[in-house]
Amino acid sequence: MTVATPSLARGAPPGRFSLKKFRDFPMIPMLILLIIALVAIFADFLAPYDPQFGSLSQRYRPPAWQEGGSMAHLLGTDHVGRDVLSRLIFGARVSMIVGVTAVLVAGGIGTLLGILSGYLGGWVDQVIMRVADAWLALPALTFAIFLAAIVGPSELNIIIILGAVYWTRYARVIRGEVLSLKQREFVRLAIVAGCPKRLIMWRHILPNVINSAVVLGTLMLGVVIVTEAALSFLGVGVPPPKPAWGLMMADGKQGLMVGRWWLTVLPGTCIMLMVLSANLLGDWLRVKLDPQLRQL
Amino acid sequence: MRTKTVIRLDSNESAGTDNRKPSKITRRTAMALSTLGIVELGRGTAMAASPDGQLTWAVHVSLAPTWFDPAETPGIITPFMIMYAMHDAMVKPMPGNAAEPCLAESWKAAPDKLSYEFTVRAGVKFHNGDPVTAEDVKFSFERYRGTSAAMLKARMKAVETPDARTVRFVLKEPWPDFLTFYSSATGAGWIVPKKYVEKVGDEQFKKAPVGAGPYRFVSFTPGVELVMEAFDGYWRKMPTVKRLVFRTVPEEGTRLAALKRGEVDMAYSIRGELAEDLRKTPGLTLKSVVIQAPFWLYFADQWDPKSPWHDQRVREAARLAIDYKAVSEALTLGYSPVTNSIIPDNFAFYWKPPAAVYNPAKAKELLAAAGHGRGFEAGDYYCDTSYANVAEAVINYLQVAGIRLRLRPLERAAFFSSYSQKKLKNVIQGASGAFGNAATRLEAFAVKGGAYTYGNYPDIDDLFAKQASELDEKKRTELLHRIQQIIHERSVYAPIWQLAFLNGVGKRVGESGLGLIKGHAYSAPYEDVTIKK
């Protein structure tokens, strides 16, 4: 896909012969993400059934092409007779919202604290990094269950949980970036010029770490969605009957043993496609925007 | 109920471990037969064969050492899974009899109902060889600190031991439920060896428990497995299986896989789809046990005049809108009986209500009459996450009728603490497997001040107060039946089903012990469990 010779491409001044032109934009991943996003937006028009309700008499219909399936339920039905296709379609919305928002929350908190920590240094840095350490030691699951108990289960809750769990990754990476940015001339110049700290962080530091945050975000999207599935497995994920891909997999896991593959394989494929696309896009962005970014 | 094929172990050729002294066996057998008067005499002598082989259970929960000590029995069913093996009680539920004399040979209540006198069975021994005496019985009662311990002791004036085989419980005032509590609702009647416990202390006792049950403790690894071995001095009969192993396997699918591969012989709690698969797998059998855990919908807002749930017609409509049989069929293959009551059908004072009806048309009518012809927003539907699948099915039916609810599954701990702290509203999907009788259940769930009562009806409270002091069994039964009837008529609850516990049994198992004792979820009595020859 890429004729990568980073040594030549990196930091090339404008006009200089550059290999960037050889890097093809990852069309297919972008297209997949776009389709998922469109499906999520227009779920109401696309889904043939209400994703949250079904009839027990219709339960466990296999996909249409399999024996016993019918065109009425193209991708079959689940344990309470809900249409799998409709759930997948609405699941795109739930998973997208949960995934993207959680990444934004984690990214927002992490970037902010990372900048503060890296730029201000001293006790601020110590406090933020120690909190991050303590946070890291608090397993995501523990946190998830506690939060579910306090706030009650909801998508919002999952977003908060995932955001709260993953901000430390951003904070660490961004802090590292800021530390090296601080040594750069334009920042030093701004400091010498008496620019207030707030302004330096806002005007000089933030725009320069935003690339890393974006790249990290695309890579985190997959992690977040898979974590959501794990939480559902343990019963503290997106609450049923809301359709989310991870929840659908967790709900359908028993079907694996009895040949009801569509209950797990279909949402699993959706997750895979999304994670795959987000990662490929992230990889591309990483090379494009910031080849230095290695963490994760 | 089923005592037929219990003794199918005429295996003199069983692996050459036959080093028993025949005299001992005969004595024990004779004892068992004389007291029970069941089991075929002719076969009895064939039990001279020593226990053999090993059976392994895949258990769905983590085993806790507290379960090895009857004194700490919490009010949940699971500890009895182990207690039936390791210990024995004076009186306990056995096949066909909810209060069968075990370590007690017999008992009688004084005419004034102020004292109960038990005779300890002669010649019964603990695993360490000590005889079971009246002292042990007294000690065990006084040592007991599990569920309802405070209440038991508060009502007790004295525990007397006139001789080594006689124990007399003297009550402060008549208490009709004493035997219920002593025999099944608590662990107070399960006997531990006084001398041994006093010698080793409570901590050590849990590490190396000694009891009077059919199996003695061998080893325990928390979270992994418990191993027990047949106790050849068990009074009732010689167990036929040498070793019992209980392995914790939390994931349902894994339990089934282990069963299929023959790693375990029995797997507890195999639900829904997996149960279907189990049923189809040659060599494996599905064994369902109905346990004392009814499920229900509780209309928490019914006392709030502003709530639509205040209208009895709405509650009734909700009850009519749900096809309980179909739900049971879908989730437990139809094994969970639709009893239409919040009281387990094996409990004392249980009143059998009319069968549940599924009539969506009538439900709509009722709703229309109540002014909700086009349906209504009925609020939240709370449930324990582990039973969200039941909720999903139920909520679907209510939706069809026009009762639109939002499912709010809560993680188990959070659910039960919110439930009891009265923080939930609208509709609650509850369940209970607590021990006791109809009165104890009603106290918690229907009477003013009950731990899970969100509101009360004065007539019910009155009736309940009356029955509490009623000594006449018959009158008391009437009063309790009346309360249950009122609850049914007013649709205070919408009972869903009484949960069936579905288990898998492998091909090596002869008698699984499952379902022998009514209401008991697990294999028991273990001395009746056999391996197929």
Added chain:
Amino acid sequence: MAAMSRESLLSLEHLSAHYVSQQGARVVPAVEDVTLRLGAGETLGIVGESGSGKSTLALTIMRQLPPAARIVSGRMMFEGENLLDKTDAEMRHVRGKRIAMILQDPMASLNPLFSIGNQVGEPLRVHEGASFKLAWKRAIELLKSVRIASPETRVSQFPHEMSGGMRQRIVGAIGISCEPRLLIADEPTTSLDLTIQAQYLNLLGDLQRQYGLALIFITHNLGIVAKMCDLLAVMYAGRIVEQGPVSRIFSAPAHPYTRALLGSIPRMTDNRGRLTAIEGQPPDLSSLPPGCAFAPRCPAAIARCRREAPPEIAIDSDHTARCWLAESDSEAPPAIGARARSDGT
């Protein structure tokens, strides 16, 4: 100064190296039709703007191009052998032993995880089978010869403990460790400050005399060329547009581009001196104009320049230029130099 030896150490004949995209759809001629000769002990300076192909040319000589690049045609004679005929394994023994190269960034050229002695002695161990101990001893000597103070302690230290100038000298030591016949230095002094730069250039000069090295200097800095080199090649858009003895070119540049460069010689005080004094942007190598690549920026361009690319036209026996105007000898409009000068500050 300009004593050309008849025996040439290195001679490149019509050498071309292209970057090819994976699908082969796009071709970037980074080095195009380069012909060069360099005798033993001589010093050649290669100058040109960024992206003109200087570094690619150096890497081509080393046969160490990035994977996307290929040598598409030409011959590359070194000590009588065509380097292009060599297998990769054979070529490996030329690299570092017979031809060595120094990279421009001394900060980044040393592996931070290995001691100086380890890295300086490495070529000896690889090419001459020296033992670690022997290589270590030799490394100390080499450090001494590049004038590193107290080499015995420095040798076991790590790159981050050295100053920039020291690191550059260490890189130099690595270059000469196997006493190569040719040393290619790719902008060796850009990141050094002035005094160090001067010291380093003196050092290289000394080493060259001491070991009889031929040197290829790749630089932006015409001042360095004037100081150090016998020969000069000016590159533009992958081609050598003018080459010859330094003195000749400096006194009578034949190509308008060279003239522009000379007009913008940075003063020695400006150590960052980039050759930016010419109007317009360097061309995009993947879409070169049909004629002379410099034509769009050339103040003296004629119609023919835009139609036809000029060949190397001999001005003198050892002075060539790729310019149609050079055919009719040097009648370059003097205005160019002047104008470039006025722009270039």
Added chain:
Amino acid sequence: MKQYIIRRTGYSLLSLFLLSLTIFLFVRVTGDPTSLLLEPGASLEDIANLRRQFGLDQPLWLQYWLFVKSFLTGDLGLSFYYRTPVLDLYFERLPNSLLLAAVAMILSLVIGIPSGVLAAVHVGGFWDNAGKIFTLLGLSLPSFFIGLVLILIFTVYLGWLPSSGAGTAWHVVMPAFTLGWYFAAAHMRLTRSSMLEVLGSEYVKLARLKGLPEAMVVGKHAFKNALIPVITLAGINLVVMINVAVVVETVFAWPGIGRLLYEGITFRDFPIVQAVVVLGGSMIILVNLLVDILYAFIDPRIRLES
């Protein structure tokens, strides 16, 4: 260096304090253990009795103080559920967890690092793409799914491997693979990108120009440098493994710390949750410290810092 370690340890203790306070409060805010150890419908008396037994009737600050004190004296109290000393439970499970984590980590590194190097050396080639697919599968499939599929194949259909439990080497295979795959992917990715970056560096270029054999360029000059971030990540991942391990341990009934914690949480077994989290935290801090020291050992630049 010594000072650096001391300072680092001091800050770590601060983290530990924060952690203990957080977990102490969290666990108490969110549920009542008595409601889980008693069936709904239990009498209020029993509940109060149980609360007294657990010491939950004491004021919060006193409970916290007792917790800290017990921690410092090395006695972490009795589990509510097991009524066994928490420390016993912990150390009974620890070897299993360490075994699983170690095997999974080794597996992930043994698979991840070479395939990452291979992918970096053949960018865009077969190995790179194969690695990418492998990577993304490991990253995008929830581990319970992988676990159940493995059980389905190797236990139910083939009958080769035991479904669950611990004991023999065979028992470790499926859980370790399930756990290791996810991390193999992460390690492969990081090795690849860090390797690519190092391969593009000037010193690798110089190493090539020195005429070093490619194996030596990749193996000596590039690999060692590329390894630094991988080691850092592996250290952090050891921590993350505890999280992911909960699912794996549940699926395979692996008696590890993760499940102990999970059960502790679901039963609101305060002493267990507190102990596991705080002990786990200490371990994490230790690992981080070791990683830092190892890092300083590999990369001499850090040695000079303090």
